[in-house]
Amino acid sequence: MFLRRIRGLFSNDLSIDLGTANTLIYARDQGIVLNEPSVVAIRHDRGRGGNKTVAAVGESAKKMLGRTPANITAIRPMKEGVIADFTVTEKMLQYFIHKVHESKIIRPSPRVLICVPCGSTQVERRAIKESAAGAGAREVYLIEEPMAAAIGAGLPVDEARGSMVLDIGGGTSEVAIISLNGIVYSNSVRIGGDKFDEAIINYIRRNYGTLIGEATAERIKQKIGSAYPGNEVLELEVKGRNLAEGIPRSFTMTSNEVLEALQEPLSGITDAVKKALEQTPPELGADVAERGIVLTGGGALLRDLDRLIEEETGLPVIIAEDPLTCVARGGGRALELMDERGGDAFTVE
Amino acid sequence: MNTMSAVKAEQQQEGAIPLGVPGLGERLRSARMARDVDVSKMAERIHLTVDMVDSLEHDDYSEMPARVFVRGYIRNYARTVELPLDSVLAQFDAIWPDEDAPVTISPSPRLASDGQADKSWHRVMSWLLVLVMLVLFLTWWQGYLDRFIDTWRESSGDSVPATPFQGFSLDEQPSGDGFLPLPAAMIGNENTRLSLAPAQAPAPSAESDAPVPERDGSSGDRDARESAAAAVEPGELSRPAGLTLAADAEPRAELETRPAQAAAEEGPVASAEPAVEGILVRFNQDCWVDIRDSARTFKLFGTMRGGSERKLEGTPPYKVVLGNASGVEISINGEAFDLASQTVNNVARFTLDP
Numbered sequence: 027m028f029l030r031r032i033r034g035l036f037s038n039d040l041s042i043d044l045g046t047a048n049t050l051i052y053a054r055d056q057g058i059v060l061n062e063p064s065v066v067a068i069r070h071d072r073g074r075g076g077n078k079t080v081a082a083v084g085e086s087a088k089k090m091l092g093r094t095p096a097n098i099t100a101i102r103p104m105k106e107g108v109i110a111d112f113t114v115t116e117k118m119l120q121y122f123i124h125k126v127h128e129s130k131i132i133r134p135s136p137r138v139l140i141c142v143p144c145g146s147t148q149v150e151r152r153a154i155k156e157s158a159a160g161a162g163a164r165e166v167y168l169i170e171e172p173m174a175a176a177i178g179a180g181l182p183v184d185e186a187r188g189s190m191v192l193d194i195g196g197g198t199s200e201v202a203i204i205s206l207n208g209i210v211y212s213n214s215v216r217i218g219g220d221k222f223d224e225a226i227i228n229y230i231r232r233n234y235g236t237l238i239g240e241a242t243a244e245r246i247k248q249k250i251g252s253a254y255p256g257n258e259v260l261e262l263e264v265k266g267r268n269l270a271e272g273i274p275r276s277f278t279m280t281s282n283e284v285l286e287a288l289q290e291p292l293s294g295i296t297d298a299v300k301k302a303l304e305q306t307p308p309e310l311g312a313d314v315a316e317r318g319i320v321l322t323g324g325g326a327l328l329r330d331l332d333r334l335i336e337e338e339t340g341l342p343v344i345i346a347e348d349p350l351t352c353v354a355r356g357g358g359r360a361l362e363l364m365d366e367r368g369g370d371a372f373t374v375e
Numbered sequence: 376m377n378t379m380s381a382v383k384a385e386q387q388q389e390g391a392i393p394l395g396v397p398g399l400g401e402r403l404r405s406a407r408m409a410r411d412v413d414v415s416k417m418a419e420r421i422h423l424t425v426d427m428v429d430s431l432e433h434d435d436y437s438e439m440p441a442r443v444f445v446r447g448y449i450r451n452y453a454r455t456v457e458l459p460l461d462s463v464l465a466q467f468d469a470i471w472p473d474e475d476a477p478v479t480i481s482p483s484p485r486l487a488s489d490g491q492a493d494k495s496w497h498r499v500m501s502w503l504l505v506l507v508m509l510v511l512f513l514t515w516w517q518g519y520l521d522r523f524i525d526t527w528r529e530s531s532g533d534s535v536p537a538t539p540f541q542g543f544s545l546d547e548q549p550s551g552d553g554f555l556p557l558p559a560a561m562i563g564n565e566n567t568r569l570s571l572a573p574a575q576a577p578a579p580s581a582e583s584d585a586p587v588p589e590r591d592g593s594s595g596d597r598d599a600r601e602s603a604a605a606a607v608e609p610g611e612l613s614r615p616a617g618l619t620l621a622a623d624a625e626p627r628a629e630l631e632t633r634p635a636q637a638a639a640e641e642g643p644v645a646s647a648e649p650a651v652e653g654i655l656v657r658f659n660q661d662c663w664v665d666i667r668d669s670a671r672t673f674k675l676f677g678t679m680r681g682g683s684e685r686k687l688e689g690t691p692p693y694k695v696v697l698g699n700a701s702g703v704e705i706s707i708n709g710e711a712f713d714l715a716s717q718t719v720n721n722v723a724r725f726t727l728d729p
Binding site: 179180181182316317318320332336340341342343344345346347 | 421422423424440441442443444446447448450451473
C-alpha cells in the first residue's frame with residue numbers, strides 16, 4: 027500500500043471511458059492521451075494446456091478481428107457496456123495504463139476514475155473496479171456515464187435546472203436528466219453502435235443474401251449511415267460472401283437502405299428518450315423542453331440522428347462538441363472537481 | 376450571461392471578427408430572408424421560441440442558456456438555411472470561445488510522436504543503471520564465492536565428500552614417464568589439452584608417427600610443439616616426452632601403461648621411472664585422494680587412475696585421505712607403509728610423517 031502511494035507520486039490521475047467499442051483515457055492536465063478500440067488479440071500456444079499470451083491490444087488487435095488464424099483470437103472483452111471477460115479486460119487496462127505512462131521508469135499506480143453505465147448491476151460495477159485495481163490502479167472511483175457525459179459536454183450540471191443528456195455508446199445508450207450535480211432520472215438501453223452494425227448485417231443477409239463482417243458493417247454505417255431521410259442519397263460498394271453461390275460478390279448499397287436497416291435499433295433509442303421525458307418531473311421537463319437534449323457518444327455521429335430525435339420529440343437536439351470524448355473528458359473534470367471540493371460529489375462508489 | 380455579452384462586445388471591439396464579414400446573426404438572418412422564411416416558421420423548424428431566434432439573429436446571447444446549447448442552436452439554424460457549418464461554427468467560436476476547451480485531441484498523441492526521445496533516454500539510463508548494479512553484484516558474488524570455496528576446502532580435509540571429485544593436480548611434478556594422469560571429465564570435454572613438462576624433459580619418443588616438427592627439447596619451441604600435438608590424431612598418438620596430450624580415455628590409459636620395452640627405448644625417460652627415495656604412492660585401482668603437505672606447497676587432490684603412481688613432495692608431515700585405501704600402496708624410501716592400520720571402511724585418514 028505504501029509502495030503504491032510512492033508510485034502514485036509518479037503517476038497521472040486518469041479518467042477512463044471503458045467503452046464497448048473504444049477505450050479513451052484522459053490524463054489530468056494533458057487531455058485525451060489514448061483513444062483505442064477495446065479489442066485484445068490472444069495467442070494460444072500450441073499443445074494442450076498451452077499458455078495464452080496477449081498478441082496485440084487496441085488498434086492493431088482491431089485489424090485482426092475476423093482475420094485471425096487458429097491460434098489467435100481477437101476478443102472484445104466488453105459487451106453492452108460491461109465486462110464480458112474479466113481477465114482480458116484487466117490485461118487490456120493494464121496495457122493502456124502502462125502505455126500512457128510509457129516514459130516513466132517507475133511502474134505506474136494512478137488514481138483512476140472509470141465511467142460505468144447507469145444500468146449496470148452491482149456485480150458488473152464491482153468487476154470493473156477490481157479489474158482496474160488488478161491493472162495497477164491505486165484508487166478506483168466509478169462515475170455514471172451520463173453524468174460524465176454531461177460534464178464533458180459542458181452542461182451546467184450544478185445548476186438547479188434540468189439538463190437532459192443522451193449518450194449513445196458502442197453497447198448501450200444512456201439517457202439521464204441531471205440537476206444539482208445529481209441524476210434525477212436515468213435509463214440505459216442495451217442498444218448502441220454494435221446493434222446498428224448487427225442490424226446492417228442482418229439487413230444485407232436478408233435482402234441481398236450476402237454475408238458481411240462486423241468491420242464492413244461498421245464501415246457502411248460510418249460512410250453512408252443515416253438516421254433520417256436526407257436530401258441526397260449516398261451510395262457505397264460493398265463486398266461480401268454470397269450465401270447461395272458461396273463466393274464473394276459485390277453490390278451497391280444506398281443510405282436509404284441503411285436507414286431502413288437501422289429502424290429497429292433507432293426506434294429503441296427514441297422510445298427510451300420519450301420514456302425519460304414521460305418520467306421526468308414537470309419542472310425539469312419544462313427546462314428540457316426549453317433548452318433541449320444534448321447528444322454525446324460515438325452514436326451521435328450517425329448522420330441526422332439529432333434530426334430524428336428532434337422530429338420524434340419536438341425538442342431542440344444538440345450534438346455536443348467532440349461527442350466521442352465527452353465521457354472521458356467529463357470524468358477527468360469530475361476528478362478535478364473531487365480534488366477541489368475534497369469530496370466525491372459525482373462518484374457512485 | 377451578461378458576462379458573455381461583455382466578452383462578445385469586447386471581442387468585436389478588438390476586431391476578433393474580420394471587417395467586411397457580416398456578423399453571425401446577420402449572416403443567419405440574411406440566409407433566412409433569402410429563402411423567404413419568416414422568424415416564426417424558422418423557430419418552428421428548429422424547435423425554439425421566436426424570442427430565441429431573434430436573439431440569435433442579433434448576436435444577443437444574454438438570455439441564452441449555456442454555450443453548448445447556443446452552439447447547437449446555431450448549428451441547427453445554419454443547417455436549416457444550408458449555410459456551411461464549419462465556417463458558421465468557427466465564427467461562433469470566435470465570438471464565444473470555449474473557456475474549458477480540452478487539450479488538443481488526436482488518437483494517442485503522446486504515443487505516436489511525443490516523448491519518444493525522452494522515453495529512449497529514460498530507457499537507456501535505466502538499462503545502464505541495471506547493468507552497473509549487476510556488475511557490482513557479480514563482483515561481490517565472485518569474492519564471496521572464492522572465500523566460501525577456500526573455507527570449504529580447508530574444512531574438507533576432515534571429511535570426504537560422498538561423490539568423488541573429478542579434480543586433478545596442477546602443483547605436482549610429472550612422474551618419471553613424463554605423463555600427467557588427467558581426469559576423465561577433462562578428457563571427455565577436450566580432445567587436445569596440453570601441459571608442458573619441465574625444460575629438462577627428455578627428447579621426444581622415437582615412436583611418434585605424427586609429423587612432428589624438429590625439436591631440441593627446450594621450452595623455447597613450445598608453439599611448435601603445441602601445433603604439432605594439435606595435428607596429431609588422438610587415437611594413433613605416440614607422444615613426445617615433453618608433452619602430455621589428453622585425448623580419449625582409452626589411448627591415454629594405453630599410453631600410461633606402456634610396456635617397459637617402449638619405455639626403455641626412450642632412454643632417459645625409462646631410467647627416471649622408479650623413484651626409490653622419498654614417499655611413493657602407487658594406485659593399483661582408481662582412488663579419490665586428498666594429500667597436502669604441512670607447508671601447503673604440495674597438494675594431490677582428485678581421482679587418481681589405477682596403475683599410476685605419485686611421488687610426494689613438499690614438506691612433511693602430510694595429511695592424507697584415501698577414498699579407496701585397498702587399491703593404494705605407499706612406500707617410504709622403498710619400504711612399504713602399513714596402510715591397513717589406518718583404514719576404516721576402505722577409507723584411510725591419517726597424517727604421514729616419515
